[in-house]
Amino acid sequence: MRLHLRTDYWDDRLARAEFQAFIRRIHHLDFMLWQDMGCWDPLYRPFSYFAGDRLVASTCLYSMDMTIQGERRRVAQISGVGTLPEFRRRGLNRRLTEAALEWARPDHDFVYLFADEEAFPFYAATGFRPVHEQFARFRAPAVRPRPARQPVDPADPGQLARLRRMAERRAPVSRDLGVLNVELLLFHALYPLRELLSFVPELEVYVAFARDETGLRLFDVIGEHVPAFEEIWPFLSEGRAETVDFQFMPDRMDLDGLEWLPLEGNGTHLMGEFPLESGPFVFPFTAHA
Template identity: 40%
Template sequence: MDGLEYRSEFAGDRSSRAALNDFLIKIHGLDLTLWDERVGWDPDFVPFAFFDGDTVVAATCVYSMDMIVRGEWCRAAQISSVGTLPEWRMRGLNAELTRQAMEWVAVKGHRGTYLFSDDDAVGFYAKQGFVERSEWKHRVAVSAASEPGYRLLEYSRDESLIRRLVDERTPVSRELGARVPRLELFHLLYENAGELRYVEELDLLACVKEEDGVLSVHDLIGPELPAWAEIEPLLIGAQTGSVLFAVVLDRLGVVGAEMVEDHSSRLHVVEGEQLIGGRVIVPLTAHA
């Protein structure tokens, strides 16, 4: 296509991987060097790209992952890291790469595919057969704690503890959860998941952000998942008035939660697939 070279599944080729990283920096401001060095490139993060010489001019990636959906483990695919250099746009490159990626997903036997879209790309994904789905958060009022029972972790200082918790984790939900260790470590390393509050008494890591008295819970990572009644008095802070859960609550036993429809991530699924349905939300640490 336009004299370009098509390459796929080249994660084992360091020079091609470096070219993809340069591309991601230009398009998304995302530098994967630290992840590659500290965690290791995940072979389940599969690139599809057009090269002009040694330069990636367009790319689409698939993150293949283990996901639990309505109590059953399956293989799911997320489309991510999509883009084209400005001078190569309007030539159908990403449409072709998305087609190639979706063929690969089908051949590998994935149960379904999803993605998160920028506002500008919604029309493009509609043409590729994707439809937008709402996600649902849950809000519950809480009483502020005088003495929280957690301590803050830092990846550089507490890496061995964080890695153990990720390796031993149980899914936060059986309705919709995932187990993607290297992707989870990416979010924790780059601090995308907010504060890392470790409740030692429960051996539980909570990925949270707190603003204006609202504690947003993005994931709960540990060998066991206690009931929320056990977690709440140890996790919340002195200024917390409510908790907004960005995880499905089927395992937490939360009582009296209000459901909140959310479109901020612009979740899309393949039209007709049943991978993600109902009032659920994909945990932040499963966003590629």
């Protein structure tokens, strides 16, 4: 059977629909809301083998705008990787990965990805190395709560447009390792963070966090100015002391006494020179494609 390597085909409506069906089948993910809300991102670039109209193997490369140690850098993330079961172990995804890496090489500093455990041997075979992320934990004091947060519904077009305007002007949540991609942030707002976003008018920031009996996980703070933790904590606090786990590097939070703990389950892999590898680091939650 003849296979055709195709890339950059989002303008072909049928091929894009075939890609979406493929992602639903392999990863059980539905991108329709992201598309229907006008967030589909050409920086998310497919490399796929088609047999006629049928997509049989695919990988995507997301060009990421990040701040790394205070400098704006362009890096790449691999995601949306899969081969139909009956086409596996024929070298198809290895060749697609090579094509994607060759495309990225001239203007991306390094490549990273988050892998399912069963795919670790594939990524080892294609030249990626596993790395260990750590997250920062802070024991936040009891403070008097300031209950002025407003709920946000990102699936409301007007609210999504306001969030987009802020995302376009945002300061990266971290100077050490911050992400700036607007459409990717909106993806997170529409899917994993959909119920977790609120707006703090006094600080003019959106916050995304979740709380359970063990404490609070802070996913992102989106604003033109990133407030220090001390400023933002009263708007998140329920009045008692609590642990706060940061899902991003908290260098802008102005905190002492952070504890760093292993972050399990991300399956993070890298290729190329990554400047933060010698110390504790975590990719921002909203940098996952």
